[in-house]
Amino acid sequence: MNRYYQPQDAKDAMRYIEKLFNSYKDEPLTQPLLEYHQKLITQIATNVIPIAKQENNPKRVESAQGMETVMQQWIRLKLMGKPFNGRMHHFKFEANNSRAKFKRNHIKLSGNSNLRSSRH
Numbered sequence: 001m002n003r004y005y006q007p008q009d010a011k012d013a014m015r016y017i018e019k020l021f022n023s024y025k026d027e028p029l030t031q032p033l034l035e036y037h038q039k040l041i042t043q044i045a046t047n048v049i050p051i052a053k054q055e056n057n058p059k060r061v062e063s064a065q066g067m068e069t070v071m072q073q074w075i076r077l078k079l080m081g082k083p084f085n086g087r088m089h090h091f092k093f094e095a096n097n098s099r100a101k102f103k104r105n106h107i108k109l110s111g112n113s114n115l116r117s118s119r120h
Contacts, residue, residue: 010052010060014067017044018088021071025087029078037075044068063091 007013017040027033044064052060070093077084086095 010048010055010057010064013043013048013051014060014064014091017048018067018091021074022087025074025084034075037071041068041071044071067091 005016007016020040021037024033024036044067049061049064049068052064067088070088073093074084086093086098088094
């Protein structure tokens with residue numbers, strides 16, 4: 001059984017690191033979490049960025065460097081005791097209130113399971 005994740009390319013690795021980061025970004029800062037976070041930053045710097053350069057994809061190199069910057073800002077904020085109000089989305093910082101929220105009004109019609117989003 002293969003315990004470790006093997007990414008196919010730089011983008012795959014960046015997606016995986018982004019998913020891991022978003023899973024623990026709101027947790028309280030502890031020494032093991034800080035070490036784990038530093039390990040992920042090191043992975044970006046030593047593995048992901050060189051592979052993106054090998055793939056000859058400057059946009060991916062730029063987004064990996066931006067991702068590294070966001071993760072270093074997370075450390076600074078957590079060490080100051082401030083919350084990280086946002087998440088990483090498409091390898092960039094996205095504030096919590098930056099997305100538009102749409103309210104949906106479900107109208108139940110007579111019948112079994114006929115739900116409509118609006119009356120037509």
